[in-house]
Amino acid sequence: MKRLAPKRQGITANVHEALQPVRLRREVDMALPAKPVRYYLKPGELFLGEEAAVVKTLLGSCVAVTMFSPRYHVGSVCHGVLPSCRNEHPCVGDCRDGPRYVDCAIRRMLEWFLTQGIARDEIVVKVFGGSDMYSTPEGNERKGVGKQNIDMALKTLEQEGLRLAASDVGGLRGRKVIFRIYSGEVFLKRLSSSEHKE
Numbered sequence: 001m002k003r004l005a006p007k008r009q010g011i012t013a014n015v016h017e018a019l020q021p022v023r024l025r026r027e028v029d030m031a032l033p034a035k036p037v038r039y040y041l042k043p044g045e046l047f048l049g050e051e052a053a054v055v056k057t058l059l060g061s062c063v064a065v066t067m068f069s070p071r072y073h074v075g076s077v078c079h080g081v082l083p084s085c086r087n088e089h090p091c092v093g094d095c096r097d098g099p100r101y102v103d104c105a106i107r108r109m110l111e112w113f114l115t116q117g118i119a120r121d122e123i124v125v126k127v128f129g130g131s132d133m134y135s136t137p138e139g140n141e142r143k144g145v146g147k148q149n150i151d152m153a154l155k156t157l158e159q160e161g162l163r164l165a166a167s168d169v170g171g172l173r174g175r176k177v178i179f180r181i182y183s184g185e186v187f188l189k190r191l192s193s194s195e196h197k198e
Helices: 102-115 145-159
Strands: 007-009 037-040 046-049 053-059 063-069 074-080 124-129 164-169 175-180 186-190
Touching: 046 053, 046 102, 053 063, 053 074, 063 102, 063 145, 063 175, 074 102, 074 145, 074 175, 102 145, 124 145, 124 175, 124 186, 145 164
Parallel strands: 037 053, 124 164
Antiparallel strands: 007 046, 046 074, 053 175, 063 074, 063 124, 175 186
């Protein structure tokens, strides 16, 4: 079977191309290579694809959302930097910086799944990250970026009718997340301050 190229969105990617439908394979057609392709997802990037790939990213206050279809073995993951765009006009899905924002990234991922004919209730969603690595002075009630990112991710998922299957969010430590696009498995390691470089 011919493998389709993975689609990455971010500062250097073509958003419209990444949202075009791809031919999906069924479970019975799935033949994985001995060594999956490996990618590193940078802050503000989004990965969409059916390729047998392993995507790794490092998170501090940023949030990673993974989506996976068990029926078709396709997945997506984003590395959202900020909760939402502050532009006067809301994101309509054609700006290059959209994947930087948690709400926009989630909606673009969902749109991609829907264009493949995958229903919302078939998508397995997981959320990671949003740590408060830089503590604020005591008594300061202002929410840190990590907490804002978590809140936006959960709010957007609820608004879009997506059910959360698992999460590991908040706290004071960064995380390394490894997502197997072809199986939906997520491996997580909490990092010490010396290990973290987002």
